[in-house]
Amino acid sequence: LSLTYLPSNDPDRSGTIGVAPLPAGTQVWINPITDARTEPGNIGFSAEGNDTPVVLQEGSQPPTEFVRSVLVRELPPFGLPIAAEESAATHILDLRLLKFWVHEGGTYVGEVMVDATLADRGGQVLWQAQLSGTDKHWGKTFTQENFLNTYGNAALSLSQTLALDPGLRAGISTGQPQ
Numbered sequence: 001l002s003l004t005y006l007p008s009n010d011p012d013r014s015g016t017i018g019v020a021p022l023p024a025g026t027q028v029w030i031n032p033i034t035d036a037r038t039e040p041g042n043i044g045f046s047a048e049g050n051d052t053p054v055v056l057q058e059g060s061q062p063p064t065e066f067v068r069s070v071l072v073r074e075l076p077p078f079g080l081p082i083a084a085e086e087s088a089a090t091h092i093l094d095l096r097l098l099k100f101w102v103h104e105g106g107t108y109v110g111e112v113m114v115d116a117t118l119a120d121r122g123g124q125v126l127w128q129a130q131l132s133g134t135d136k137h138w139g140k141t142f143t144q145e146n147f148l149n150t151y152g153n154a155a156l157s158l159s160q161t162l163a164l165d166p167g168l169r170a171g172i173s174t175g176q177p178q
Contacts, residue, residue: 001043001144002060005070007152008137009065015164016079022172027081028118029089030071033064036096043151047102047105049142054102056082063100067112070155071095071162078163091126091172092119099132102150104142110135110150112158125173133158 003111033142035115042053043063056062061069083089101111135153139146162168167178 001054001147002057003063003066003151004148005066005073005152005155006145006148007092007154007156008149009108009135011074011077011156012160015076015160017168019079019164020173022081022169025090026172027089028075028091028093028094028172029083029086029132030068030093031086033095033097033114035062036098037063037065037100042119043100043103044094044110044147046142047103049104052142054147064097066151067095067097067100067114067155067158069161070152074156074159075163078160080163081164090091090121092121092123093117094119098130100149100151101173102154104147107136107138108146108150109153112151112154114158116168118168120175125177126175127165127167129165129167131161131165133161 041056046052059120075082076165094117096115099111102110111132115130118127134149171178
């Protein structure tokens with residue numbers, strides 16, 4: 001499977017209603033994501049496809065780059081500004097990818113899980129958490145599009161969870177550890 005961002009869900013921005021904006025000038029840099037999974041090339045399993053493992057196609061974008069690119073794209077509309085360059089950042093977000101998985105067995109069930117740490121420019125840790133985004137939907141058995149929809153939907157869900165996390169937002173707003 002070659003990873004392409006193909007969510008079938010639309011972003012649900014209703015969670016941003018009533019959320020206080022971050023301080024003017026806030027810019028978050030997302031460091032390259034570290035892969036902490038034990039089998040980086042294995043990204044899923046299909047019980048419907050004769051117990052077939054789902055593996056990355058050689059030359060495919062790795063899950064760490066896939067997740068980072070989705071976050072860079074999806075976090076700003078949820079109110080979390082992303083710096084285009086590290087030198088412009090007011091905050092640094094470090095992520096460790098713990099899970100990037102889809103299991104197909106009647107339905108497609110996916111999860112993207114990360115350990116996240118937010119620090120200020122001086123390196124003071126302001127917030128840490130383990131977060132995940134999930135997706136579950138029915139689709140035609142063992143199809144690339146359904147797997148890609150599930151990875152995309154789970155990464156989109158992670159974007160929303162991360163952007164709206166009260167501890168993350170408080171750490172950015174107050175500059176104090178949360």
